Amino acid sequence: MLEELFGTGGVLEPIWGWPPPVLDPAGPYAERVTTLAWVLFGMGVIVTAIIVAALYVALKGPMEWRQKLGGERAVWIGGIAFPAVVLTALLIWGLTLTASLSSSITGTEPRIRVTGEMWWFRVQYLDPDGEVVIEDANELHLPVGQPVVLELRSADVIHSFWVPHLSGKKDMIPGRTLLLRVEASEAGRYGGVCAEYCGGPHALMGFVTVAHHPDEYRQWYASRIARSAPPTAPLPAPQPVETPLPGLAPQRELALASDAAQGRQLFMESGCGACHRVAGTEANGLAGPDLTHVGSRLTLGAGILPNHRGTLVGWIGDSQSIKPGNRMPSYDRLSAGQLNAIAAWLEQQR
Amino acid sequence: MWGAAPGWEANGERRWPTVRIIAPPAILAAAALLSACKPPPEPRYEPESALRQRGLAAIEHAGCGACHDIPGIDWPRGRLGPSLRGFTDIGLIAGAVPNTADNLAAFVRNAPAVKPGSTMPPIPLSEEEARAIAAYLHGLNSDA
Numbered sequence: 173m174l175e176e177l178f179g180t181g182g183v184l185e186p187i188w189g190w191p192p193p194v195l196d197p198a199g200p201y202a203e204r205v206t207t208l209a210w211v212l213f214g215m216g217v218i219v220t221a222i223i224v225a226a227l228y229v230a231l232k233g234p235m236e237w238r239q240k241l242g243g244e245r246a247v248w249i250g251g252i253a254f255p256a257v258v259l260t261a262l263l264i265w266g267l268t269l270t271a272s273l274s275s276s277i278t279g280t281e282p283r284i285r286v287t288g289e290m291w292w293f294r295v296q297y298l299d300p301d302g303e304v305v306i307e308d309a310n311e312l313h314l315p316v317g318q319p320v321v322l323e324l325r326s327a328d329v330i331h332s333f334w335v336p337h338l339s340g341k342k343d344m345i346p347g348r349t350l351l352l353r354v355e356a357s358e359a360g361r362y363g364g365v366c367a368e369y370c371g372g373p374h375a376l377m378g379f380v381t382v383a384h385h386p387d388e389y390r391q392w393y394a395s396r397i398a399r400s401a402p403p404t405a406p407l408p409a410p411q412p413v414e415t416p417l418p419g420l421a422p423q424r425e426l427a428l429a430s431d432a433a434q435g436r437q438l439f440m441e442s443g444c445g446a447c448h449r450v451a452g453t454e455a456n457g458l459a460g461p462d463l464t465h466v467g468s469r470l471t472l473g474a475g476i477l478p479n480h481r482g483t484l485v486g487w488i489g490d491s492q493s494i495k496p497g498n499r500m501p502s503y504d505r506l507s508a509g510q511l512n513a514i515a516a517w518l519e520q521q522r
Numbered sequence: 523m524w525g526a527a528p529g530w531e532a533n534g535e536r537r538w539p540t541v542r543i544i545a546p547p548a549i550l551a552a553a554a555l556l557s558a559c560k561p562p563p564e565p566r567y568e569p570e571s572a573l574r575q576r577g578l579a580a581i582e583h584a585g586c587g588a589c590h591d592i593p594g595i596d597w598p599r600g601r602l603g604p605s606l607r608g609f610t611d612i613g614l615i616a617g618a619v620p621n622t623a624d625n626l627a628a629f630v631r632n633a634p635a636v637k638p639g640s641t642m643p644p645i646p647l648s649e650e651e652a653r654a655i656a657a658y659l660h661g662l663n664s665d666a
Contacts, residue, residue, distance in 0.1 A: 512641075
């Protein structure tokens with residue numbers, strides 16, 4: 173019944189889905205918060221039931237019960253002793269349960285710096301010395317079963333970092349660095365959002381958290397490090413373009429490959445590099461998201477569109493229709509062929 | 523489950539609001555009657571509605587709205603590509619091939635293969651998804 177109503181394809185799925193992310197923990201911190209929420213909710217139901225029952229007795233119950241309910245003893249027990257005991261017990265239990273949420277950070281955890289920008293997330297992986305080793309955006313990769321410390325910052329206004337499956341919200345405040353420890357206990361993809369209104373397209377500011385098994389994570393990390401090396405390192409040999417669909421004629425594949433080379437040239441000539449960096453090329457802008465790994469990202473436009481050739485073309489050509497007010501202009505002066513070529517080259521940046 | 527009841531008498535005399543409880547079976551029966559009403563038949567095309575539902579889901583999942591304004595997709599409503607409102611009434615897909623279900627299904631997956639030089643890139647969709655999308659787009663008459 174619940175599945176029918178709330179599950180995938182259920183009637184209420186468009187509203188939220190079931191269980192909603194805030195009640196579906198995938199890590200120890202979220203787990204504790206969820207337990208606390210359910211227990212408090214349960215206690216609330218019990219107290220409400222007692223009050224409704226007392227109300228019924230007061231209105232309709234036998235005279236003897238009504239007199240007891242109105243007596244001084246009932247006030248002492250129900251009005252003072254009961255709340256004092258229950259609330260104190262809940263407070264102590266709740267504080268004990270959530271003590272680990274604020275436990276001090278040891279400094280040995282891997283660090284990832286996440287900076288809120290209007291209206292996307294800059295993600296930088298730090299080495300033990302605090303140097304940035306991988307630049308990425310709108311995507312956070314974590315190893316399963318290992319606490320990771322996030323350095324939360326803001327580049328402009330107050331944002332708030334929230335992955336409901338993993339932890340509570342934490343604000344990103346200009347001029348300050350706040351630390352948040354997160355841990356995923358199950359591999360998977362978890363959506364995240366900006367949870368503090370930050371102007372214009374705030375509602376379209378999201379990201380994806382991907383929790384990998386540790387081996388997979390090490391592989392992912394190594395491949396990213398190799399690609400993110402400083403521009404002086406030799407470029408990886410150009411890879412043949414993957415055929416996006418079976419049945420694509422060989423001539424077309426060749427055409428796509430040359431598209432990509434043309435796309436690189438167009439990307440540079442159109443000035444994309446003024447805001448976007450692609451490691452190993454002359455594009456070194458820092459205002460917009462780093463595109464060194466854009467081809468392997470799951471989403472575009474800060475967690476709002478799937479990432480494939482079609483949406484890349486749509487985003488580059490007309491991002492203002494998709495995310496009105498975002499800081500990238502619509503490149504509608506480029507032809508469809510040129511947009512396709514740029515998208516083809518960006519798809520190779522993995 | 524509260525039936526609407528006159529709370530205050532019309533003659534000006536104030537009385538306590540009275541609340542009538544309508545038996546739940548009556549409400550269930552009414553709901554059943556309402557849900558039994560079918561939408562009016564489509565004038566030209568009536569692919570099964572489950573297929574169309576899948577089509578809409580596939581459109582949403584693939585992000586077609588990044589370039590197209592599509593009825594049933596509230597966001598995004600891209601304007602880079604043509605609006606797909608009233609798609610059934612269009613004669614030629616992209617001005618090139620007859621607007622049949624098969625052609626459309628092939629076009630949404632791999633437009634350049636169907637119309638050489640098409641500005642729409644190939645989209646990663648399964649054949650099944652493409653058929654469902656074609657069914658959905660063909661269900662859109664000009665009233666949609």
